[in-house]
Amino acid sequence: MALAVSLYGVSFGALSVALGFSVGQTMVLSLLMFSGASQFAFIGIVASGGAAAVGAAIASAGLLGARNGLYALTMSPIVGRGFFRRVLAAHLTVDESTAVAIAQEGRQASQHGFWATAVSLYVGWNLSTLAGALAGDALGDVKTWGLDAIAAAAFLALLWPRLTSLEPIVVAVVAAAVTVVLIPTVPAGIPVLCAAGVGIVAGLYRHRVAPHRPEPGEAGAR
Amino acid sequence: MSIWVGLIVASLIVWAIKNAGYVIPQRFVESALISRIALLVTVALLASLVVSQALHSGGSLAVDARVPAVAVAGILLYVRAPFLVVLLAAGAVAAALRFFGVMA
Numbered sequence: 001m002a003l004a005v006s007l008y009g010v011s012f013g014a015l016s017v018a019l020g021f022s023v024g025q026t027m028v029l030s031l032l033m034f035s036g037a038s039q040f041a042f043i044g045i046v047a048s049g050g051a052a053a054v055g056a057a058i059a060s061a062g063l064l065g066a067r068n069g070l071y072a073l074t075m076s077p078i079v080g081r082g083f084f085r086r087v088l089a090a091h092l093t094v095d096e097s098t099a100v101a102i103a104q105e106g107r108q109a110s111q112h113g114f115w116a117t118a119v120s121l122y123v124g125w126n127l128s129t130l131a132g133a134l135a136g137d138a139l140g141d142v143k144t145w146g147l148d149a150i151a152a153a154a155f156l157a158l159l160w161p162r163l164t165s166l167e168p169i170v171v172a173v174v175a176a177a178v179t180v181v182l183i184p185t186v187p188a189g190i191p192v193l194c195a196a197g198v199g200i201v202a203g204l205y206r207h208r209v210a211p212h213r214p215e216p217g218e219a220g221a222r
Numbered sequence: 223m224s225i226w227v228g229l230i231v232a233s234l235i236v237w238a239i240k241n242a243g244y245v246i247p248q249r250f251v252e253s254a255l256i257s258r259i260a261l262l263v264t265v266a267l268l269a270s271l272v273v274s275q276a277l278h279s280g281g282s283l284a285v286d287a288r289v290p291a292v293a294v295a296g297i298l299l300y301v302r303a304p305f306l307v308v309l310l311a312a313g314a315v316a317a318a319l320r321f322f323g324v325m326a
Binding site: 004007008011017021025027028032033034035037040044046048051055057058060061062064065068069070071072075080086087089090091095143146147149150151152153154155156158159160162163169171172173174175176178179180183184188191193196198200201203204206207211217 | 223224225226227229230231232233234235236237239240241242243244246248254255256257258259260261264265266267268269270272273274275276277280281282283287288291292295296299304305306308309310311312313315316317320321
């Protein structure tokens with residue numbers, strides 16, 4: 001996992017710089033936002049739509065970060081007590097740290113798993129982002145090395161483990177179709193937000209039709 | 223809005239959401255509806271981002287080396303290849319197609 005996260009971080013750093021963000025801006029995203037999918041979404045949308053798309057980029061990053069809030073609910077009884085400890089835990093609550101924590105047997109092991117993963121992930125993610133950002137300056141065109149394709153593949157790899165039943169698969173297909181239709185017709189960033197609307201509407205509709213169906217996905221699918 | 227302001231605001235929102243989960247009592251938000259919407263919004267956004275990252279080009283759609291690269295990534299994910307392999311293969315496919323002048 002460490003190797004995969006490092007490559008993901010290097011890809012993010014290099015892509016961000018190649019898309020026109022400074023090394024400083026790239027590092028602020030990794031240090032402060034610290035949520036891979038939200039970071040990729042932010043740089044992708046701003047790069048495609050410029051300053052006019054910043055609002056849509058903020059909204060998309062926030063919506064993609066919403067699942068971290070649910071992870072936090074799950075992790076709340078596990079991470080331990082103390083104000084600073086919990087604030088730090090909150091910052092480090094992402095897919096990987098939550099997944100490792102809930103995979104452990106017992107509260108003690110979960111707590112240990114969370115912190116060990118969270119801290120090494122944070123350090124590794126930021127070091128690899130920095131390496132990628134510095135290399136990105138030297139790499140030149142983002143296309144030469146296929147970094148744009150790596151970003152698309154990264155989103156697909158994050159999506160894949162969540163397609164565990166017909167419900168998310170249908171939502172993914174509809175969201176993708178909506179995006180294809182809207183890209184040539186509305187400003188950059190808006191198609192992604194409309195796709196998020198597809199997810200909300202589908203969730204509300206399915207809840208009315210089948211409120212008690214077991215959840216197709218759990219926290220930390222990856 | 224400047225890029226810097228957007229960057230900080232977005233980061234603070236993502237940070238605040240994480241913290242909210244530690245502050246709000248679990249019973250207030252632990253409902254089937256909220257976890258279902260959170261899952262489906264994440265799925266919808268990621269699907270949308272795959273498509274726009276693979277096809278978007280200056281305000282319109284373009285089929286270039288990104289498309290076969292993502293297709294290869296999909297096949298590798300289907301056969302349960304590791305995350306790292308998927309990313310490297312996608313980058314290699316796109317870079318090779320461009321290097322040999324097969325696709326833009």
